[in-house]
Amino acid sequence: MNKMESMTGAKALMTAMEKEGVKQVFGLPGGANLPMYDEFSRCDIRHILVRHEQSAAHMADGFGRVSRKPGVCFATSGPGATNILTGIATAQADSAPMVAVTGQVPVAMIGRDAFQESDIIGMANPVVKYAFQPRSAAEVPETVKKGFFIAESGRPGPVLIDIPKDVQTNEAEMVFHDEFKIKGYHPWTDPDIVNVERAIDMLLHSEKPIILAGGGTIISSAFAELQAIAEALMLPVVTTFKGKGAFPENHPLSLGPIGMHGHAEANKMMAEADCVLAIGTRFSDRSVGTFEAFEKRLKIIHMDVDPAEIGKNQTTQVAVVGDVRASLRIMVKLLLQKQIKKTEDNTWIKHVKETKSYWKENLKLHPGEMGAAKLLRKLRELLPKESIVTTEVGQHQMWASLFYDVIQPGTFFSSTGLGTMGWGFPAAIGAKVARPDVPVVDIAGDGSFSMTENSLATAVLEDIPVIVFLLNNSSLGMVAQWQRTFYDRRMNGVEQNHCPDYVKLAESYGAQGIRAQSMDELDKAIKTALSSDVATVIDIPIDPEEDVLPFVAPGTSLSDMILPS
Amino acid sequence: MWAILSILVENKPGILFKVTHLFRSRNFNIDSISVGVTENPEYSKMTITTYGDEKQVEQIVKQLDKMIDTVKVEHLDEHKTVYRELSLFKIKLSNASDSMEINKLANAYGGKVHDVKKESIMVELTATPDQIQAFEELAKPFGIIDVARTGVAALQRSGA
Ligand SMILES: Cc1ncc(C[n+]2csc(CCOP(=O)(O)OP(=O)(O)O)c2C)c(N)n1
Numbered sequence: 001m002n003k004m005e006s007m008t009g010a011k012a013l014m015t016a017m018e019k020e021g022v023k024q025v026f027g028l029p030g031g032a033n034l035p036m037y038d039e040f041s042r043c044d045i046r047h048i049l050v051r052h053e054q055s056a057a058h059m060a061d062g063f064g065r066v067s068r069k070p071g072v073c074f075a076t077s078g079p080g081a082t083n084i085l086t087g088i089a090t091a092q093a094d095s096a097p098m099v100a101v102t103g104q105v106p107v108a109m110i111g112r113d114a115f116q117e118s119d120i121i122g123m124a125n126p127v128v129k130y131a132f133q134p135r136s137a138a139e140v141p142e143t144v145k146k147g148f149f150i151a152e153s154g155r156p157g158p159v160l161i162d163i164p165k166d167v168q169t170n171e172a173e174m175v176f177h178d179e180f181k182i183k184g185y186h187p188w189t190d191p192d193i194v195n196v197e198r199a200i201d202m203l204l205h206s207e208k209p210i211i212l213a214g215g216g217t218i219i220s221s222a223f224a225e226l227q228a229i230a231e232a233l234m235l236p237v238v239t240t241f242k243g244k245g246a247f248p249e250n251h252p253l254s255l256g257p258i259g260m261h262g263h264a265e266a267n268k269m270m271a272e273a274d275c276v277l278a279i280g281t282r283f284s285d286r287s288v289g290t291f292e293a294f295e296k297r298l299k300i301i302h303m304d305v306d307p308a309e310i311g312k313n314q315t316t317q318v319a320v321v322g323d324v325r326a327s328l329r330i331m332v333k334l335l336l337q338k339q340i341k342k343t344e345d346n347t348w349i350k351h352v353k354e355t356k357s358y359w360k361e362n363l364k365l366h367p368g369e370m371g372a373a374k375l376l377r378k379l380r381e382l383l384p385k386e387s388i389v390t391t392e393v394g395q396h397q398m399w400a401s402l403f404y405d406v407i408q409p410g411t412f413f414s415s416t417g418l419g420t421m422g423w424g425f426p427a428a429i430g431a432k433v434a435r436p437d438v439p440v441v442d443i444a445g446d447g448s449f450s451m452t453e454n455s456l457a458t459a460v461l462e463d464i465p466v467i468v469f470l471l472n473n474s475s476l477g478m479v480a481q482w483q484r485t486f487y488d489r490r491m492n493g494v495e496q497n498h499c500p501d502y503v504k505l506a507e508s509y510g511a512q513g514i515r516a517q518s519m520d521e522l523d524k525a526i527k528t529a530l531s532s533d534v535a536t537v538i539d540i541p542i543d544p545e546e547d548v549l550p551f552v553a554p555g556t557s558l559s560d561m562i563l564p565s
Numbered sequence: 566m567w568a569i570l571s572i573l574v575e576n577k578p579g580i581l582f583k584v585t586h587l588f589r590s591r592n593f594n595i596d597s598i599s600v601g602v603t604e605n606p607e608y609s610k611m612t613i614t615t616y617g618d619e620k621q622v623e624q625i626v627k628q629l630d631k632m633i634d635t636v637k638v639e640h641l642d643e644h645k646t647v648y649r650e651l652s653l654f655k656i657k658l659s660n661a662s663d664s665m666e667i668n669k670l671a672n673a674y675g676g677k678v679h680d681v682k683k684e685s686i687m688v689e690l691t692a693t694p695d696q697i698q699a700f701e702e703l704a705k706p707f708g709i710i711d712v713a714r715t716g717v718a719a720l721q722r723s724g725a
Contacts (some may be wrong), residue, residue: 184637
């Protein structure tokens with residue numbers, strides 16, 4: 001029964017969020033959201049204070065990706081609201097469920113350039129799934145209900161709810177409906193069985209079929225289905241970078257991520273394939289190189305929840321629109337019914353396996369003791385398989401792609417769409433809030449970590465012990481690599497000159513800082529971090545000249561990969 | 566390909582901005598646009614004409630469809646649709662005979678004449694963009710002082 005109750009808009013917001021199951025929000029207060037903050041003393045929602053609103057959004061994002069429920073972040077109007085924009089855009093680019101709640105100046109002040117007024121709805125519109133600005137207190141409950149629904153259903157994404165101050169303070173008779181209608185929103189389509197049958201047919205009639213699993217596979221948790229299909233049809237599996245770990249990377253059919261910094265074997269096999277089953281991917285330029293070269297050679301079967309992705313970047317032969325897990329389930333069922341099963345005994349699979357083992361053995365690695373591959377393999381060896389890993393953006397991210405194998409699907413997260421430096425650490429904090437029972441590690445570079453390192457305060461004061469695995473090359477390494485490769489070693493704006501000292505920095509926040517300069521030290525450091533109940537930064541000095549290879553230069557195709565010489 | 570899109574949207578502030586912004590951000594083009602409330606005041610109808618190959622137009626329709634504020638998006642078949650644009654032309658009168666000739670021209674295109682002055686005349690023309698274009702070509706030699714066009718409004722024929 002929907003009982004009417006008189007309360008303020010701010011109270012209604014909290015009540016509605018509690019009904020959505022929100023247990024905590026990440027945020028920072030200000031004048032325009034004080035009425036909402038006041039409600040934290042009267043409800044069971046935990047407020048986790050950040051030092052910069054961008055981090056609040058990234059934490060909500062990390063929480064959302066791991067729990068698949070929208071993470072919530074709070075910011076005040078004006079600069080608070082603009083500060084979370086990067087986090088919102090990051091979530092949009094990677095289809096992460098999020099609800100961002102901002103304060104706004106009172107309705108009567110809107111449009112008058114009031115103190116700390118910004119048109120956040122106008123600014124955010126291009127980077128949200130939807131934005132609301134309730135203009136009366138009574139609208140709040142339904143706005144929240146719709147907001148959470150939009151954020152998590154279909155292709156997930158960030159929703160902004162901008163609440164003017166007087167809407168927070170005004171009282172109204174509130175009705176908390178369970179049902180509502182959004183006329184123009186149809187997040188679900190049932191997959192068309194006929195198209196799934198055509199897909200199977202196409203896969204069976206091609207000589208070199210391959211699976212390309214994207215982030216959508218992870219969002220819909222289609223792991224078991226993906227593995228069943230790969231094994232039944234003996235299909236090698238490559239992923240996009242966002243789809244990394246959709247399929248166990250220690251599986252014999254796994255080739256790892258393709259793309260600009262994909263595995264050599266994955267790019268080679270993708271370039272040779274004649275038919276691809278692409279699952280939950282938008283065929284980003286970082287994954288497939290030039291679009292034309294890609295679609296020219298390949299028959300493409302595309303499964304996606306978002307109909308607008310079909311044909312956006314690639315022309316497809318067969319399209320299956322719908323939740324990819326639902327689509328794959330139909331496929332599994334049909335394969336069982338028709339008793340379709342292929343054996344390992346075919347030339348394509350043999351060739352795939354040979355290529356894979358060739359590159360596993362022959363890829364040139366950094367000769368030093370502290371080369372990236374060795375460091376990441378050590379991390380893999382010591383982390384329990386259910387650990388969650390986030391990354392920042394740069395070389396360390398791509399080394400993680402190459403050398404850190406995800407064994408339990410869905411435990412690896414990165415800012416792949418927007419490529420936001422500073423995402424990984426706060427996202428790790430959000431992930432740890434969602435999964436306090438497993439170790440959470442941010443694989444970081446010094447440049448990225450610098451951008452949101454003040455979240456150490458949150459990790460320490462709020463008791464959220466995450467590990468920062470800092471590959472410290474004292475530079476903006478990825479940009480430095482491009483300057484070495486494409487700008488004749490003219491190094492501009494890339495040196496960070498060993499500043500700050502990250503061990504002292506961590507300690508000054510009350511966290512644990514450990515420097516690891518040898519493999520032994522690293523071994524000990526990881527073990528110490530795993531057994532500590534405080535956030536730990538492991539500072540690992542590495543060679544600033546180490547490049548990430550292989551590399552597919554921008555604007556070229558996967559077959560034009562640059563390999564280590 | 567020239568395409569006519571009919572878009573039913575919720576009649577709420579800010580939606581025109583969102584729709585036009587979608588075109589800009591996705592690198593599509595708006596050729597003409599017209600908006601008006603429908604018989605149900607909850608909805609407005611936008612008619613947008615655009616150019617693009619088949620794939621592009623399909624993508625525009627999908628992206629518009631994906632927008633939460635759009636209730637229905639249709640790519641109308643030009644041949645099964647009545648579509649019109651309103652235009653106003655202010656044309657120069659240089660010779661004594663100009664006025665009569667422009668009157669004749671306007672009549673031939675089903676236009677109406679307004680505001681006849683000594684040095685100028687205004688023609689109102691409701692027609693397809695092609696016809697308006699053709700009229701403009703013929704009026705050019707007289708000297709066009711100013712033009713205003715509304716953008717296309719379109720409805721599919723019954724039973725089409
Ligand atoms: C917010 C932001 N600014 C700039 C960039 C461009 N950028 C991409 S990688 C990179 C360098 C990253 O340096 P670091 O985090 O130290 O990682 P490394 O490459 O050294 O491993 C930069 C500046 C970015 N991706 N994000």
